[in-house]
Amino acid sequence: MIAVLSSARHALIAGIVLAVVAVVAAIAADGVDRLGLISFLLRATHVVAAMVWVGMIWFVNxxxxxxxxxxxxxGRGTLMRLVVPNVAWIFRHASHLVLLSGVLLMLPTGYLLGNWVFGAPVYMSLAKSLLMWGAVAGAVAMWAFVHMFIWPNLQVVLGLRPGNADAKAAARAKVALYARANLLLAVPVTVLMVAAAHLF
Ligand code: HEM
Structure with missing residues (x-):
């Protein structure tokens, strides 16, 4: 137990092992079809990556x-050296994983190319489609904010791109603004996605 808790990395690996053992035991007991398994793996990846991304949005704000x-x-220098770059690395990569797993998850859930995956059109109520596509629009906007505004401006703040004191102040304000925009969208996107998956 002490070894497992000796570092964050060990604790995370132990958590993943626990989750895998539980799921493998459940599958061994009841079985699962191929599409169900693919859908589950994508969904689990999607939710964990979204948890990390939204957690970082919460932390930043x-x-x-x-x-x-x-x-x-x-103190600001220490934060800019030891904290901010790590936070930025985590939310940038988590946002890619959320987008990628989300797009792939559209296939086994029938939102995209249902005819091709299931061999027949997949019925989708208007409300479910609106919830899903509304959430996707919000999520893609969040992803674009990270890569078009937050990260480029953060690079100026961190000194990874050139910029004088005025440029740094303007970049800092832009980062804060788009971080708030992501916070604003994070809750409706999450709730709409859960609603699309479970409300009906
Ligand atoms: C901030 C971004 C996002 C967050 C926080 C988020 C969160 C979630 C959550 C919590 C679920 C519910 C999982 C469940 O309960 O079964 C979900 C489902 C889903 N998400 Fe996302 N998601 C995001 C972005 C995206 C993007 C960009 C796409 C696609 C381009 C996407 C596609 C999907 C799909 C297809 C489902 C399954 C819906 C269903 O089963 O009916 N998500 N998402």
Whole structure:
């Protein structure tokens, strides 16, 4: 137990092993068809990646922003060196994984190319389709905000791209603005996706 809790990496690996053992035992007991398994694996990947991305959005807006704003110059320098780049790396890659797993999940759930996957058109009520496509639109906007506005401006703030003090201040304001836009969209996107999957 102590070895498992000796580092975050070990704890995470142990958690993944626990999840895999439980799922494999359930499949061994009841079985699962190929499409069901693919759908489950994509859904699990999607939800865990979304959890990490939205967790980072929460952290940036409610913890990191206040810490960076309130810190003195030395403290801000430490945050910019040791915290902000790691947070940015995690949410950038989590956002790619959410988008990729989400697009692939559209296939076994029948939203895209149903005819091809199931050999017949998949009936989708208007409400379910609207919930799903509304959520997808919001999620794609969130992904675009990260890669078109947040990351390029954060690179200026971190000194990875050139910029004087004014450019850095403007870039910092843009990062904060789009981080808030992502926070605004995170809850409706998550709720609409859960509703599309479970409401009907
Ligand atoms: C911030 C971004 C996103 C978040 C937080 C998010 C979250 C979720 C959650 C929580 C579920 C419900 C899983 C379940 O309960 O079974 C879900 C389902 C799903 N998501 Fe996303 N998602 C995001 C982006 C996307 C994107 C960009 C796509 C596709 C392009 C996508 C496609 C799907 C699909 C196809 C489902 C399954 C719906 C169903 O079973 O009817 N998601 N998502």
């Amino acid at each position: 409610f913890v990191q922003h206040a810490a960076v704003t309130g810190a003195d110059d030395a």
